[in-house]
Amino acid sequence: MLIERSPLLLQWVTPSLLWRVNTADKEVYLTFDDGPVPEVTPWVLDVLDQYDVKATFFCVGENVAKYPELFQKLQECGHSVGNHTYNHLKLYKTEPGIYRKNIQDAALTNKSSLFRPPHGQINRSMIQWLHAHKFKVVMWDVLPADYDKDRTGQQCFDTVKRKTRPGSIIVFHDSLKAQKNLMEALPLSIEYLLDQGWKFKTLI
Numbered sequence: 703m704l705i706e707r708s709p710l711l712l713q714w715v716t717p718s719l720l721w722r723v724n725t726a727d728k729e730v731y732l733t734f735d736d737g738p739v740p741e742v743t744p745w746v747l748d749v750l751d752q753y754d755v756k757a758t759f760f761c762v763g764e765n766v767a768k769y770p771e772l773f774q775k776l777q778e779c780g781h782s783v784g785n786h787t788y789n790h791l792k793l794y795k796t797e798p799g800i801y802r803k804n805i806q807d808a809a810l811t812n813k814s815s816l817f818r819p820p821h822g823q824i825n826r827s828m829i830q831w832l833h834a835h836k837f838k839v840v841m842w843d844v845l846p847a848d849y850d851k852d853r854t855g856q857q858c859f860d861t862v863k864r865k866t867r868p869g870s871i872i873v874f875h876d877s878l879k880a881q882k883n884l885m886e887a888l889p890l891s892i893e894y895l896l897d898q899g900w901k902f903k904t905l906i
Contacts, residue, residue, distance in 0.1 A: 722843040723869035732757040737876035763788030763808030782904040784816030793823035842873040848883040855886025
C-alpha cells in the first residue's frame, strides 16, 4: 500500500526530524532525491527555471563526484542542496559504521548540513549521530512516488493536488527510474500550485 503522506504517528515519535515546515501560509517545499544525473537533472532545472521556481536537491555523493559541473549548476541556479549518502545506502541493510562513513564521504563533495536518508530509513541511534554532527534531518510530507512503475504521471500529480497543504515538503526524484512519471507530473504540479497561489521555497 502506497502511503502518500507521512503518518502523523510517525511524525509524532520523531519530532526532531523535519517532516513539514510549520507555517499557515500557502508555502510549499519542492525537493528532489537521487541526482544529479545528466539524463534528467538538466531537464528539471529547465522546468524550474521556466516557472521561476526554486527547489532543494538531495544529492547522492557518487553522482556529485561523477558530475561536479552539474552539481555546481544546481547551486548557481539558486537551488539548495542536501546530503543523500554517497552510495544511496539502505540503513536497515548496512552496518552502522559503514553507513556513517558513507554520509561523511558524501559530505566531502557536498558541504550541506541537510540530510535525507535514502528510502526514508532512519532509527534513533542514527538520528542522534546525525544531530551530533550538526545535520538537519529532512523527511517529507507528500510522496507522489514517481519512481513507482505501477503508477502514472497523472497519478503522481493527483497525489500532489490532493495532499499538499501549508508547509508541505514534496519529494520527487531526478533519476532514470522516475524519469517518465516525473516528466509528466512535475510541470502539471508546478502549474497547478502556482495557479492556486502557492509559493515555492527552498530548505536551508
